[in-house]
Amino acid sequence: MKRSRKALWRGTNLLWVSELAYKMKDNARILFLVTVVTSIASMSASFVLAVDETNRKEYENNPFAIEYYSFDEQHTEQEFAAINELLDREGVSYRSFKVENLYRRTVHDAVPSVEVIAASRFNQLAAAMNLPEAAPDSGEAILISSPAQPSHGHMTPGDKITLDSGHTVSVTEVFEREALPFMSWASILVVNDNSYRTIQGDAKSSVLFVYHVPEWNSRPPSGTDSPEAVIGAELKKRLQENREQYGTSNSFSIRIGSYLSLKQATALFSFIGIFIAFLFSVSSASFLYFKLYTELAADSKMYHALSKIGLSASEMRTSATLQIGLLFFVPIVISTVQTLIVMRPVLGTMYVYSVYKPVFIVSAAFLAAQTLYFFLVRSRYLHRLKRMTV
Incomplete structure (x- = not known):
């Protein structure tokens, strides 16, 4: 100046x-x-x-209030029935979905690991996840990723992903969510059912049950006196008692519990x-x-x-x-x-x-x-x- x-x-x-x-x-x-x-x-x-x-x-982007991971088939039905019985008793309107997926490593730094899911299974969840239904052809895939993942990188339509099993798929669409509804440490790779069976081979799929409760999918509750928090606390107590009694390796995640725990911490x-x-x-x-x-x-x-x-x-x-x-x-x-x-x-x-x-x-x-x-x-x-x- x-x-x-x-x-x-x-x-x-x-x-x-x-x-x-x-x-x-x-x-x-x-x-x-x-x-x-x-x-x-x-x-x-x-x-x-x-x-x-x-x-x-993370709370708002997860449409599933309860996630139940089945590792021990012997007690899965019993605990699954306990969850349903509690929700029915409280008069909660819900829908449960069974998710089968495969965890696979990749050769790419941008997407180091993926959870492979068949299109037929994914389409049952698409509406709850606020995503369009998928219909990939053979050799194609839809990628859903989150910046909250380690080594997060960007992939664009046309890129190819090579899995550690040797299979290669071409990405046709990419959706990025700030928080994935489940399996947040790996991107979700949606393939058609035939490709899923080919990638699976003799491997065993992981089984996850998720519960979508529409009346709970609004703003996060402010305290522990909300219906979701009360029912979630009771459900957590019941499932933990089953784990101590039967020694089951099954695990579960209650959305409101994770949210309130971090908020209090x-x-x-x-x-x-x-x-x-x-x-x-x-x-x-x-x-x-x-x-x-x-x-x-x-x-x-x-x-x-x-x-x-x-x-x-x-x-x-x-x-x-x-x-x-x-x-x-x-x-x-x-x-x-x-x-x-x-x-x-x-x-x-x-x-x-x-x-x-x-x-x-x-x-x-x-x-x-x-x-x-x-x-x-x-x-x-x-x-x-x-x-x-x-």
Whole structure:
């Protein structure tokens, strides 16, 4: 701005540009401190929001309230009947589906492993998963993946996937979900029934029973007193008693239990993160406030001298507002960029991929708070300067 003589010598630009250039150098340390403090506060609040957002999305993207994994056929029917009996007794409307799949490794880094499922089985689940029914031809497949998977990469229609069994299929469609409804550590590969039998060979399919309860597929419940949480807790207790009594290797997953467990586990971190964000937000504003007031005497003398040669009160307010505004808002911009750069790899190691939305929400909150501090400091600062004008 100093190099543009035309812009520099227009109105009061010379005054505030020169003053700001001096203050940026003089206040470099305080600006650095404010930026670091704001960044730490942004990171702590963003981490809390990102974990909570991912937990909520995993709940909402999983249409199946109960998942029962059958590894021990001897007790499967008994436990399956116990689940149905409890749901029927409580008057819950549900549909259960039997899923058979094959776990296979691949030779691709983008999709290191897949769960192969036959199209006929997948089409029974498609409506509940909010996906179209699949009808792949022989040698073709539909891929459903999630960024929450390790080594997640992107594949496009036309790419080929080679399984460790030696079979190769061509991907015709790719669907990406933020959280898969089941088997979340491997992508889902949908093939036609003949291809499934060919890939299966002599291997034994894994068996999974999933329960779709339409009345529970809304917003996540806020506490443990919801019907889903009460029934889920009772079902979990009953199935655990069966496992202890019969020593069965079957396992189960209750959606609401996983959601509430993570929510309760992060409750303390949420309080700490928000408290740190609030404390550091006030601290950063205080740093700038006291720094401006230490310079008030020198600024008062300068504006008093300038008022003698014709600087008006409105021009003085404009110049001071620009200087104060940049000192308050530049750290917010830099801390937002820094938080985005730092949080993405950190959250990625935890398979938390909701980064941008939490960071921008936190940055907007800090911007709102900083704007409030700005107007408070500006009004007091200008009030003191106004008394020095002639």
